[in-house]
Amino acid sequence: MLKMVRRWTCLEWRNEEESSVNCIFILSIKEELPDRYQVWVKLAKNLPTLVEEGQFREEAEQLPELSIDELQGYKEQRLAHLALSVITMGYVWQDRNVLPRNIAVPFWNLSEKLGLPPIMVYADCVLANWKKKDPLGSMTYDNMDTLFAFPGGDCSKGFFLVSLLVEKAAASAMKVIPDIFEAVKKKNSESLKESLQSVASSVYEAYKTFQLVHVYLFSLFCFSWKNCSLLPKGLIYEGVSEIPKEFAGGSAAQSSIMQCFDALLGIQHTTENDEKSAKYLEEMRNYMPSPHKIFLEAVASHSSVRDFVSSSDDIQLKKAYNECVKALVHIRNYHLQVVNKYIISPSSKQDSEKGQKSSDDEVKGTGGTNLLIFLRSVRDTTKRALLEES
Numbered sequence: 496m497l498k499m500v501r502r503w504t505c506l507e508w509r510n511e512e513e514s515s516v517n518c519i520f521i522l523s524i525k526e527e528l529p530d531r532y533q534v535w536v537k538l539a540k541n542l543p544t545l546v547e548e549g550q551f552r553e554e555a556e557q558l559p560e561l562s563i564d565e566l567q568g569y570k571e572q573r574l575a576h577l578a579l580s581v582i583t584m585g586y587v588w589q590d591r592n593v594l595p596r597n598i599a600v601p602f603w604n605l606s607e608k609l610g611l612p613p614i615m616v617y618a619d620c621v622l623a624n625w626k627k628k629d630p631l632g633s634m635t636y637d638n639m640d641t642l643f644a645f646p647g648g649d650c651s652k653g654f655f656l657v658s659l660l661v662e663k664a665a666a667s668a669m670k671v672i673p674d675i676f677e678a679v680k681k682k683n684s685e686s687l688k689e690s691l692q693s694v695a696s697s698v699y700e701a702y703k704t705f706q707l708v709h710v711y712l713f714s715l716f717c718f719s720w721k722n723c724s725l726l727p728k729g730l731i732y733e734g735v736s737e738i739p740k741e742f743a744g745g746s747a748a749q750s751s752i753m754q755c756f757d758a759l760l761g762i763q764h765t766t767e768n769d770e771k772s773a774k775y776l777e778e779m780r781n782y783m784p785s786p787h788k789i790f791l792e793a794v795a796s797h798s799s800v801r802d803f804v805s806s807s808d809d810i811q812l813k814k815a816y817n818e819c820v821k822a823l824v825h826i827r828n829y830h831l832q833v834v835n836k837y838i839i840s841p842s843s844k845q846d847s848e849k850g851q852k853s854s855d856d857e858v859k860g861t862g863g864t865n866l867l868i869f870l871r872s873v874r875d876t877t878k879r880a881l882l883e884e885s
């Protein structure tokens with residue numbers, strides 16, 4: 496198990512220049528596909544212009560139906576999934592409830608190969624959708640851009656890139672996971688304390704990076720066709736099934752790193768009052784790339800960190816564990832603040848201007864869930880995970 500965790504923590508390393516950043520979940524993909532597939536990238540890149548000119552649907556319907564068999568390797572497959580997810584979004588935005596087979600068949604087959612749903616997920620629009628302007632420069636906001644643009648222009652770009660930078664800041668905690676498991680196995684409190692302190696500082700770094708997001712409005716463009724009034728039965732994937740299929744839209748709950756810390760620290764979202772959130776978090780694991788899902792299961796099945804710390808009489812060790820939990824509570828509190836400020840308040844203001852009653856229950860987040868209640872529930876369960884320091 497430890498070998499698997501060690502292997503996964505270098506699974507998607509960046510190239511050497513970024514070797515300092517152990518980005519298990521972030522993927523530095525190519526910007527191009529082999530010539531025959533470049534039509535997907537080209538159409539996806541031109542989405543904003545073509546949608547504005549009302550040409551997108553026609554261009555999409557003229558795409559050749561391509562087999563996915565000549566996509567070489569994981570990085571090309573992830574770039575192709577990202578490009579097809581953008582094309583699918585654009586096509587559904589043209590008020591279509593049937594995705595033509597020239598898009599639906601390769602998208603469905605590629606999604607199955609990657610263990611992803613045939614819809615845009617967090618791993619597409621955040622973890623894969625980025626490049627450095629100057630390849631030799633560092634991974635800072637000013638030296639980065641998204642591979643594909645979306646309506647909302649700089650807002651959606653900012654939203655995705657800040658999410659990525661939060662992930663990158665937190666990902667530096669990944670490299671200590673094998674040391675944490677080794678310390679628990681060897682009952683080495685000193686080593687465990689050091690590693691937990693390192694995790695806490697990485698999550699605090701992520702919290703500080705998250706505070707950049709006040710600059711960018713939260714984008715709610717992410718489309719869902721599950722419990723969605725525009726596509727009440729879901730989307731028909733022509734050539735795959737005549738029965739419409741429902742899939743949830745992109746969501747923070749699809750952030751593998753968001754769930755990784757809960758798995759590592761043994762924070763269980765299973766109490767009856769957040770059963771709905773626990774089910775949603777579990778469901779969103781099916782919206783993560785297979786290696787991420789397997790990694791989370793490996794961490795959760797292996798992690799007895801909480802049990803070891805709870806049963807220890809080393810107060811400093813309990814404090815180090817609680818520092819990790821407090822850092823998670825901070826980032827989740829901030830997430831709630833930002834959602835309140837950029838989604839709830841504007842939405843309520845908009846509804847009151849239109850004379851409509853709005854309530855939390857009507858607010859839908861980027862994942863088609865009631866984002867506010869979900870985030871509160873996750874934050875409260877995290878708070879309850881604090882250990883007595885006596």
Ligand SMILES: C[C@@H](C(=O)Nc1ccc(Cl)cc1)[C@H]1[C@@H]2C[C@@H](n3cnc4cc(F)c(F)cc43)C[C@@H]21
Nearest residue numbers: 658661665701717745746747750752753826861
């Ligand atoms: C800006 C936010 C967002 O909602 N991004 C988003 C949502 C949907 C889509 Cl489709 C695309 C982007 C980003 C979420 C996911 C990440 N996160 C949430 N809690 C976390 C706890 C951690 F410890 C941690 F390290 C990361 C954590 C960062 C913020």
